[in-house]
Amino acid sequence: MAHQNHAAPGSAATILVVEDEPVIAAAVAQRLTAEGWQAHVVHDGLAAVEAAARIRPAAVVLDIMLPGIDGIEVCRRIQADHPVPVLMLTARDDETDMLIGLGVGADDYMTKPFSQRELVARLRALLRRVDRATQLAETPAEGDSIVAGDLIIDKAQRRVTRGGTEIHLTPTEFELLVMLATVPKMVLTREKLLAEVWDWADASGTRTVDSHVKALRHKLGADLVRTVHGVGYAFEPPPGPGPGPGAP
Numbered sequence: 001m002a003h004q005n006h007a008a009p010g011s012a013a014t015i016l017v018v019e020d021e022p023v024i025a026a027a028v029a030q031r032l033t034a035e036g037w038q039a040h041v042v043h044d045g046l047a048a049v050e051a052a053a054r055i056r057p058a059a060v061v062l063d064i065m066l067p068g069i070d071g072i073e074v075c076r077r078i079q080a081d082h083p084v085p086v087l088m089l090t091a092r093d094d095e096t097d098m099l100i101g102l103g104v105g106a107d108d109y110m111t112k113p114f115s116q117r118e119l120v121a122r123l124r125a126l127l128r129r130v131d132r133a134t135q136l137a138e139t140p141a142e143g144d145s146i147v148a149g150d151l152i153i154d155k156a157q158r159r160v161t162r163g164g165t166e167i168h169l170t171p172t173e174f175e176l177l178v179m180l181a182t183v184p185k186m187v188l189t190r191e192k193l194l195a196e197v198w199d200w201a202d203a204s205g206t207r208t209v210d211s212h213v214k215a216l217r218h219k220l221g222a223d224l225v226r227t228v229h230g231v232g233y234a235f236e237p238p239p240g241p242g243p244g245p246g247a248p
Contacts, residue, residue, distance in 0.1 A: 013058030014038040015123065018048040018074065019089070020066050024112075028061060031116045032123075045069035052078045059085040059126055061119070062106070064097055072100055079105035085126040085171065089114070095211060102215040107172040108198070108208060118202070125199040129171050146181045149238035151224070153181055160220070162238075167219050172197065176212050180225060180235035189232040209233075 015032050019025035020043045029039035040055055042048050045068040052060060060078065064071035075086050088101040088109040098109050107129075108122055146153040150163045158174055160167045169177065175197045180188060190206040198208065213225050213233055226234045 012036060012038065013127065014040055014055055016048065016051055016055065016057035016060045016062075017041045018043075018045070018060065018062045018066065018071065020044060020063060027116070028119065031120065035120050037123075043067075045071070045074045048074045049077045049081075052084065053081055056082060057084060058130070059087065059123055061087050061089065061123070063089045063091075064101065065091060072104055075101065075106050076104040085130055087119075087122055087126060095214075098211045099215055099218065102170065102173070102211065103218070105170055107170050109211070121200055121202075122198070126172075128199055129175060129197075146178070148181060148184065148235075151181075151220070151238055153178060162220055169216075169219065173212060173216055173219070176209075177216060177220075177235075180233060184235045184237050187228045187231055187234045191232075193232065 015037050017025055017028050017032070017039055019028065019041070022043070025041045025043065029041050032039040037058075040051060040057065042051050043066075045066045048060075048062065048066070049069075051057075060075075062071045062075060066074065069077075071088060075088070078084060078086070083105070086101075086106040086108075088098075088106045089112060090097045090101070090109060091112045101109055107126055110119065110122065144155045146155070152161045154160070155178060158171075160169055160174065160177065176193065179193060179197055190209045191201075193209050194206055195201050200208075213227075216225060221238070223238055224236060226236050228234060
């Protein structure tokens, strides 16, 4: 029997729902309210940008296909103003859409039709990651960095540089990179990555892992993450001037 009265990460927080189909928007808002969140619904892109700036939501559920400006542009403008976790919804199972969304700052995506239960689980995972990032920022560990060749991962400041150039990663991308880089050359299954990074144990979500790995490769170079077919992924330390992970 599920217990509904435990305080969830981000409970009582406001979730901005951006969806132009009224039936879907109403159903999502009703479910979020039942889970203890406050839902604020808008139906077009410009209203979404205005609402995000005004109410500063804890997270955004954002449909890609919107009247006015599309969800990709909405996400770009929202993140430029005030970074916030974004879960994108797309009607097409199109990896290009997903990678573009991740590239402009979305943290996760779901394709329609989706289950309300999975939507709630994904949002909880997003808000947990925000809570963890906040705690780490408030209590940074001294010298807590991973240096691998020309790649530097500063876990305290949540910054990544390669070849001296800082690379912007979303919170999800950062956690995925740290998870892989902490155990270089060790193969981690998609299921383990999904459970540890997304707090989502259902193997049906493993394509989310694949798309985030592709986004990492796009931003950091294709040589950093090796695919082990049928199993998962492994971090390959790049050549460069720095010592390997764990070096003094």
